[in-house]
Amino acid sequence: MELTVLGCSGSFGAAQANACSGYLVRSGTTAIWIDCGGGSFGNLQSHIDPEDLTAVVLTHEHPDHVADIYGLHVLMRYGICSQNFPVYAPEGLPTQLGALVHNDWGDTFDWRVISDDQKIVIGDLTLTFARTDHPPLTYAVQVEGDGRRMIYTSDTGPKWNVGTFAPEADLVLSEATYLHSAKLSETHLSAHEAGLAARAAKAQRLMITHLWPRVDANDAVAEATESFGAPVEFATPNLVTSV
Template sequence: MLTLTVLGCDGSHAGPGGLDPQRAGVGAGAGSGYLVRWWPTRTAVWVDAGPGTFAALQRAMAPDGLSAIVLSHRHRDHTSDLAGFAEQARWSHRPGEPPVPVLAPAEVVAELGHLGGGALAWTAVADGAETIVGPLRLRFARTDHEPETLALRLEAPGRRLGYSADTGPGWSASALGRDLDLLLCEATYSAAEERIGVHLSGRQAGRMARAAGARRLVITHRWAALPAAAVRREAEEAFGGPVGQAVPGRGYSL
């Protein structure tokens, strides 16, 4: 079984947290971060490390059990908690133990690759790159977002998960394949903010998922000031079916 656990899901900055995340103007209290696990082998991949997500990761599992870390781009709402993990890993890493692989765009490696010492092994990835983590195959695709931002296709035996990372409407989730069992897609804004263009609205996320043939859609990265229910309704109308709303601690099974 492949599982996805939401560690954090606020877009651009963390909201106040501690309240009902479905209410208007209430953020989850943590930036983007997700834990993907393949249970037959206990393979665990931490995808994005926004503020508040390292604490959530430790509630879900022991951090020394991670198989790899993926950072989609260098914005702080996706990377800031890597520093805390790196400090923990540096002190707990024992001689002879393999380092934790960290996969990220080249400019992220250039900026943060000094973290962790020998406890982390940094690798630069780019559009079209593929790598193997245990039984999982990871493939990256550049999105419509600056700085360089990489969406992720994560494939397990018989299971396929897609993650849009941050993107504008100039990208298509079809770049991750048309056989996704679940697409985790950013939906930062409502339709009223689509003119901004640097992120997707709920409506655009729904249209994108439907065009890509995704079987399930979960939206994330909502701007904390916007009502979650409205963004979700837009996504459902465009997708043509139920849509999941990312909330910290919520899990999905594929």
């Protein structure tokens, strides 16, 4: 199972790592694009032809996680002329996003609702969802394939427990929006909290993402490394890693 980082910026694009949340997970011929943050679609096309995608998963409605779904829609509707492409999303999301396409998605997408504790199989990968501590309705995703497990926290505050959801994962891809000393919201994690949570979950590896654009990635990695108790990786855009 392989992870490609398409974007790592939280809330809005940063000057250096400019794309917002987006991740490509592949196993065999299965390719799933998880979250379509602004700028991530351009990076995705450097790694895969969109025609070869198996499905898209949107974890919640915030623009830094969904903005580029519109670009994919235009390509698939008018370029590729695809029909019924699977898009997994929380209940109500197609309607919420539909205003910008005049509530006319056509038959391009086959919208499929995800829910808490739901397990689905997409090609060679198995996905399980868990509601997180983040408004609005937001889901973390466990991805299993090739005997490996990856957890993507999406957005969450500290009241949600990655260890309860999926202990001893091979990789936790965790949001780490703020430095702990300058945390602006309890609906997100600091790098310190991300490290503590992954350590309590006995994760083999921790990779942090979704940094507030004015947070220095080196500072966040150092903070998370101290609380995790082992080296922490940063989700640099276009990074490709085996899980």
